[in-house]
Amino acid sequence: MEKTTVSNEAQKVALPAFLKKRLLAFRTGEGAEQSFLIKDPQNDEVHTLEPWQFFLLEVLPGCDNMPKLKGVFEDRFGHGISDEEIQKFFTLIADKSLFGISALTNPILAEFQKKRKAEGQGRIKPDPKVKAAATEEKSSEPLAPGVQDVIGLDTTIKQAGWKLFNPKGFIKLLSPVIKPFRYLMYLVPFLLIAALFLLGRYYSLMEADITLLLSDVSIIEHAIFSMVTVNLSVTFLIMFVAHSFRASIHGLGIVFYLGFFPRFCPFIGNLDQLSRRERMWLHAAPLLYRLGLFSTAILVWFNTREMGGTLAPFALVVAVASALSFLITINPLVKSSGYHLVATILNEPQLRKKAYAALINKLKGNTYQEANSRLLAAYALASTVFMIVLFGLVLLLLGKFLKIHFGGAGVMITFFVAAIFAYRMIVSFDRINKSYDRAAQFKRWRDRTLVSKESEESEAEVVEKKSSYLQRAILVILVGCLFFPYSYEPGGSFVMLPSQKQEITSDLSGIVDWVKYDGGEELKKGDAISALWQGDFTSKIKVYEALLLEQQAVIDELKSRPRKEDVLLAESALATEKTRTQFSYSKLARLEKLYKKGTVSFEELDAARREYRIDRAQVDERKADLEVTKLGATSDQIAAAEAKLQGYEEEKAYYTEKVKLSTFYMPFDGRLASMHLSQKVGSYLATGEPFAVAENTSKVLAQIEVPEADIRYIKEGAVVRVRPTSYHSQDFVGKVLSIDTNVTEERLGRVIKVVTILDNNDQRLKTGMTGYAKIESETLPVWEVLSMAIVRFIEVEVWSWLP
Template sequence: MTQAYKLIYKKKAELNTRKGEIIFLTSVRDASRYSLTPDQYALAKLFDGRRTKTEVLELYRKKYGIELTEENLQEFLDNLEDSGLLERSASILPGSDNVVENLTWARGDTAESSEAEVDSDPEESMESYPPETEDEMIMRKGRRRKRVSTAPNRVTKAGKAGSYTKDVKLLVSIPIGWLMPLARLLTLPIHGRISVVLFFAAAIGALFGLWNDRFDVVRDLKLLMEPLIIAQTLLISMFSVNLAGQLARAGAAYFYSKKVPKFGIALAFNVLPRFYVSLAEHAGLLSLDQRRGIILSALYANVIVFSIASFMWFITKNDGTFLPLLMIGIAILSVVRLVLALNPLSKRGGYYLLSAKLGVPLLRERALFALMGKTLATKPGEKTISPWALRLYGVLVIAWLLGVTALITVVLGGWLEANWGGLGVLIFIGLASATLYAPLKQARLARSKIGKGKRGSDDLRKQQKPTTWTTRAVRLVLLVGLILIGMLPYTYEPGGELVLLPLADSRADVRAQIEAPIEEILVTEGQAVKKGELLARLSDDEEQRNIATVEATIKKLQAELAKAEAGPTKEEIASAKQRVETARVNYQFAKQSAERYAVLSEKGTVSRQEYENSQSKADNSRELVTQASTDLDLLMSWTRPEDIDAIKASIAREEAQLDYYRQRLGYSELRSPIDGVIASGSILTAAGNYLERGDLFAIVADNQHLLGEIKVPQADIGEVRIGAPVRIKFWSFPDREFKGVVQSIAPTADKSDYGKIVRVRTEVENPDGLLKANLTGQAKIVGQEKPVVLVFSRMLVRFIQVELWSWLP
């Protein structure tokens, strides 16, 4: 028999709020009030006791342009029927046991329920979608509960009665369509058993790999402790993990409802900007199991991010870049977020799953009420647990909150106070106030445990149309296009950070080679000079004097050599004989005189002094005879070859000394050793200053061809070849590309902050003279051409060929 339904209610009231119109219907069964949105009420009115569900679906689609599934419609009807707002006008068909929160309960039977305080942690809605069937919307961020009158004959008043949904305000709305492929990837574990198996296999493989490379993990963790690095890593990791969690929620919501959620940036704790997915419009489209699936998808996302980040760390750990540190930071943060999310004491995924498992909504609120000796009202059919269990859970929750508060106060507050003093304390108080503002305001407004209606589905996405042959053709063309693109040749260009070296290869020092004062300076700083150009003169007085002395000595020795080689003449022989004869005559006379003075001295006729003088003259005369005889003998015996050789050696020695002094004379002129410019600030002396040997006078920099050093990761050094072209961009000139050529590759690898690197030197062209020593930039070394797919999968291939190979026993 065909089943039909009819909407029934005792009284209807309308309330306009900032979020739109809300319609309140009073149940004829127990006078309880229920809130509906205009779209929900329009759908409910179509059930007039004669139309079937199929007819209503068709009419709703034609009238409002909205398509609903039979499953969603049946859940909506079950909710209306359980609320006493619907009756069956034909045979009764079995309904669903799950109650969807399209309507929310507002009985207010007891004082406890009317005064119930509702927790509203701003962080919760950023993480998961609440699973409870009862008061499901209460668990969302920013929900406000306002007191509602339960008297059947009173109309609710604005500001005092009625409830509305205040969804988290998006500061910036971002189109999510282009991110949906990534969102679907993050929701793979909820698609089936095979996906779950792959999910756990990837996580276990990541853990095994990290344990296998634990020493490298420890190395990178030590590098992460640098303040600047950990700040950068933490910031990027927080946004990455947050984005993944929100995309997972969006992907799961779309998977279950075929409706794309709103996505954007909102404030967490009224301070921190975060990505946020609004699921307020999905409440009426999701069953209890589907809402649990959304919660699990956010938890799964943390594990997926951990697996992907670990995998990326494996293939980049030796790249010598910041990327492996970032990946290990993201992996660690995702694990921390997962542990915190599974904590049942914090109102996050673990708490909601526990609440759903126990079948007890508002578990934390009930536990806190139990500690105060009160009981929160329970809807008929809801499960209850022991008051002692509630009290124990409440104590654990309070201990957890106090512990977290104390930890944040001690760590963050202590750090701010230690580094910023009183200003740090004010900053901490401001942050704490901004964080607690929203919860305190909600606690002041919350008074009773009432339900809230969900937004209607006025913008429900229509059911997806069947795939046509045109769609298949487009997909095939795209697939073929991707394959062709993957086969295109692509030049792989390894590279790294480049520094222009201030070394001798790209500059030359002009230093004093002699000790002398500066006599004249002929250049200025920044002046362009050519190789060999005179830069300055030093005083050369000492060198000129030494040169003159040595030249005179050489002339004398040369004359002696010529004389020795020519031999004596007759005149020289006669003169020598005459000198001998004269010496002998003088000696005889002196000898006789000395003998006479000796006799007279004995007689006392002459003094002793006169006697001694005569003896001295006689001795000298005898020596002159000997010398003259020797000279005559030498002259008569001719000059020996040994004597001639000795004279020649003396001449050679003096000539070498002359060359040395002339070289020193050349050193008095300071000339440029290369083409370049006088480096700014390098002329360290002035005219008249005395330079010691080795003192620096100026620096000439080759500004046409500079030497650069590229830090190439060891994983890419196999692609580098000497003579390969280099493309360079400097931070100082981002709009211009400079050229270079690889000159040399270091024979060993060096350690860097991000792993092993190999230093590659390149000659950098600088025709305009713009580049300066010590400038930094990025360089790409032109490598070999390979297919696109091989170039962009190098890390993966290397990971398989090296890392996985090392795991094999």
């Protein structure tokens, strides 16, 4: 170690804890040329230290014995160091009078000082008073911004939890592999832009997938998944970053935030030697990692969604978990990465403490607090309100989950958790208030404005009496309020439904031929809306109309028989046949004589005989025709013709009905709810497929989901006040129309659906609107309303436990 001067290129670093507080530390050079400078402004001296010497001073606060110090040194530089070398270095520092008074609290340096004293070289006597003063000095000094109040980094914070194991060897082994991945942070902005683009363009698709994935996932399951994925990976990332900055990894554990919410946490030491830039990266890296994880998960989900499998759903859930984690941790109102990053940038380790002091100063109207800043007070107020709202939201979700799974016991557990949080908050504010009073009292003493003991006691007595009276008055008022009458109105969320609703369909399939209305119009019952192509049916109807005319003519002709003309025609035909028979008989007689003489052949004689027999048969047939003609058409013939006519009529009616069925008519007075119907012209409509939806919304129904426990207070005809989300400042009044006879199991509990009817002549209420409804019920005292859940739990759950 030698004296030198500080160049302009030297970078200021954190001073090792056991050196004098007035000294300044600088780092200069790179790689093998790197060295450290210790400057004493009081004596205008600068001392040069090698990197291994500066490292020994940095890690001394975390080492309480020599083997541990030597082990840390070997882990850092890859080779050991002897006791003589360490003692020689400590002697060099002591001779230059660089050790501060706090060095005596370290066991190694205390032993070193004892040896120097025995040798007559000691300069500082390590008596108990000096040790106590050194300890108080060390504990009273705030840690560096980015380390102060950080769980796992600030050793003064006592947080409930467990230390699992020390992954130091694992971190050291993988650091060379992980280190090149740090350059991926430059891709985060591009990945984030791509992810936000996909989020904006496919938001509805992503929302549907998220709803489907998380519909059956409780807040407990989501918290566990987030813990073992995002939180665990972020924890290891912090340890890798800290190790790269020469910090010591002491372990990995689980701590409970807010007293019950488990999260993984790294335990890291030797942080005093970190520069401000390194502390900023220690808190910025987790934020960048969460952004990168969110962006990568969105891209994986989008590119693997169509492939099926579990990768896309897993990536989407990781994206949701990392996004929620980023939004919470980036918020400077929460003591997380965002807050500590801001504190490091502002170089203010006690940002929140000063902010609360400023807030209390504003509330009390004092003027003794230096941190009397409106900005700090606003920050403290916003931080408090945010934490209360955040815990209220978590408590609400936890209460719903516990109520579903444990009923009344879950409600009691939720109240117990809320009581613990309220107690912790009261204790915290009381501690802050006492700290503020001590600071204000010190400020008054310093400014010689401390009042006399007598006046202070009298003032305290007056304040105590006033406070006692005020507390009693408030207690009496609160007790009296419990007996005030309260109009209890059970209710629940609702969904708006039309009083009449029907899908317009057809029993036929075909091509949409024409559409008269596009949708949204008010129509009367029976108005034609559209029709399918009817070409085949209309042609069939025309064919059967012609057949009907033909068959009717046949029937008329049958009914007009016998006619005189037909009888004369039949008699003429008979006379003709008789004449032909006479000629054939004469011919036969001539041929028989000629045959006997041998003039003609037997074939000619046989042909004449056949002709004669045929003519006689024709005569008999004509006689029968004459008789039939004289009788006219029979009743059977007329009945057969009329039956055929009726068949044609039925066929025509069948195709006429087809034409009617292929036309869509308005089923009642109302409105066409479907839109853009004209675009369906030319499209194919299958049998039973809805063409449009008709609604009657002159009156609407509100279907209210009332919790099962409140159904005893609901009566038919009770007045209902409905407040839709769209008209949040206006109530719509109706009456209970019906109460469902069944209990419905919903995700958030068991409900009974109650239906009320509302007038909607102005058509402001739309189908599907949601909101909250209150139903008029009994008037009960306030105490009974507040104790309903507890009484119900005792009378049902506790009663079930009794023998």
